[in-house]
Amino acid sequence: MSVDAKARYAQSHEYARQEADLIVVGISDHAQDELGDIVFVELKEAGKRLEKxxxxxxxxxxxxxxxxxxxxxxxxxxxxxxxxADPSLVNREPYSGGWMIKIRPDNAKDLETLLDAKAYASLVGEE
Amino acid sequence: MAGFAGYDMPISYPSGALEEHAVTRRSVGLFDIDHMGQFEISGPWAESFVSRMVSARISDLKVPMSRYSLLLNEEGCVLDDLFVYRLPESWWIVVNASNREADLTWFRSKATGGVSIEDRSDETYMIAVQGPKAIQLLDAVGTVPASATERFGWCRTEIGGVPILFGRTGYTGEDGGELFFPAEKALFLWEYLLAKGSELGIETKAIGLAARDSLRFEAGMPLHGHEISTSINALEAGFKWACDFSKDFIGKAALEAIAARGLTRKLVGLEVSGGVPREGYEVANAQGRIVGSCVAGMFCPSVKKYAANAFVEPTLAVPGTALKVIIRGQPKDAVVVKRPLYIPAYRR
Known part of the structure; x- marks a missing residue:
């Protein structure tokens, strides 16, 4: 399973990757592999504000x-x-076409509270 | 892997449940179903005993035929569903893994003199070979052509030197069959069939529990504990066709009384948009009143729909009726549809 070196990771297996002033979020390759074939993805609407x-x-x-x-x-x-239309994008390309939401963060520094790629790889035994 | 009736069984193999489902619909799926139970019933009173125990007519079953039936309790509710094979000297009963012990106890508790009931489950292994090319594969490897056996018929054959009872049955909606053979030959035969598939250019793959469930669901077949159970009677589950009211059987009187009173709920198929319906989700009518609940639900890979089986009030059990399925608190549009959702090419 691959780990995107440019992203940071939550313990719950979401990745967060800074792109300009937004943070792209999806689930890790490890997570999609654990879940198996994805058949549906339901996301909250754009504009919604949520806490970590x-x-x-x-x-x-x-x-x-x-x-x-x-x-x-x-x-x-x-x-x-x-x-x-194609939830299997999450299985096939979790870090690119299978991204889920882009977040405008309250504080860009919050990203630093997440695991870096190395720590996440170690968490999921991919070292 | 998942624990199932004391067996460790793969939910899916590495290719994933959707691909396994697709392989079974386009070529051949191989199912390790040793967890199924087999009883052999013999003796001078065996036929009348089996006839009273199961709901379907068996008096017209001749060698080499088999038939689907329900096993009902005195309340007309479903202890199990099973296959009855008419063998020359005995009756071969194939039951579900999770009910094997309870079924055996039930059969033995009802048995009279002149009836012998043997549990053959441990010594018997079972592999299902299912898919549009399954018969082609079995014809190529067996000493007796599988294609010569009619649907729900059986024959004795040999594959790779292993003696086999072949039944042209299955649990996927596809053509194919189920193989019964000595348990110690299981690994050999499993690998032999995979190797022969590859050698003959007939795509043949191992199929896990998740695809087994989606295949049977699309084909409209029940899974005990879901569409049928000890708290569901045969009529509300839509199994009047599997009950022979011209004979005596356990549960008959109860079903006749239920029919006279009228059903309080019926099993329906629901097509759902905007989410995956799952077992336990409530069903509401257009006004938001709860009118039933789902007993199974999933994404159906061949028809590419999200669908559920649900018990609802009888007046709503009409194809085209608009309902709602409550998914994580949100009512999602659903419509009653005809079952099965999927009809394989060979039956169209």
Whole structure:
């Protein structure tokens, strides 16, 4: 499983990657592999403001539903509409086409509270 | 992996549940279903005993035929669903893993003199070979062509030197069959079938529990504990066709009384938009009143729909009826649809 070196990670397996003044969020390659085939992704609408740790959506695999948690506090600036038509993007390209939301963070420094790629790789045994 | 009735079983193999589902619909899926139980019933009173125990007609079953049936309790509720095979000297009963012990106890508790009931589950292994190319594969590897056996028929054959009872049955909606054979040959036969598939250019893959569930669900087949159970009667689950009211069987009187009173709920298929319905989710009518609940639900890979099976009030059990399924507190649009959702090519 791959770990995107440019991203930071929550303990709950969401990645957060700074792109300009936004933070792109999805789930790690490890997480998508654990969940198995993704068949549905439900995301809160753009414009919604949420605290770190609040649920921004739900991802449904073949067998179960799992909540998705905000890695940092902020407002949702964009959601990936492509996942409605093709949720398997999360399996195939979790760090690129399978991104879920873009967050305009309350405080860009919050990113530093997350695990860096090395620490996350160690967490999921990918070292 | 998942624990299931005391067996460790793969939810999916590395290719994933959706691909396993697709392989079974386009070529051949191989299912390790040793967890299924098999009883052999014999003796001078075996036929009348089996006939009284199961809901379906068996008096017209001749060698080499088999038939689907329900096992009902005195209340007309479903202890299990099973297959009855007419063998030359005995009746071969195939039951679900999770009910094996309870079924055996039930059969033995009802048995009279002249009936012998043997549990053959431990010595018998079971592999299902399912898919549009399954019969082609089995024809190529068996000493007796599988294609010569009719649907729900059986034959004795040999594959790779292993003696096999082949039944042209299954739990996917596809053509194919189920193989019963000595348990010690399991690994050999499993690898033999995979190797032969590859050698013959017939794509053949191992299928886990998740795809087994989505295949049976699309094909409209029940899973005990969901569409049928000891708290669900045969009529509300839509199994009148599997009950022969011209004979005596356990549960018949109860079902006749239920039919006279009228059903309080019925099993329906629901197509849902905006989420994946799951077991336990409530069903509401357009006004928001709760009118039932889902007993199974999932993404259906072949028809590419989110669907549920649900018990709802009988007046709503009409295809086209607009309902709601409550998914994580949100009512999502649902419509009653005809089951099964999927009909394989060979039956269209």
């Amino acid at each position: 740790g609040q649920v921004f959506g739900t991802i449904e695999s073949v067998k179960a539903a799992s909540d998705l948690y905000m890695p940092v506090s902020g407002s949702i600036a964009a959601v990936n509409e492509a996942l409605q």
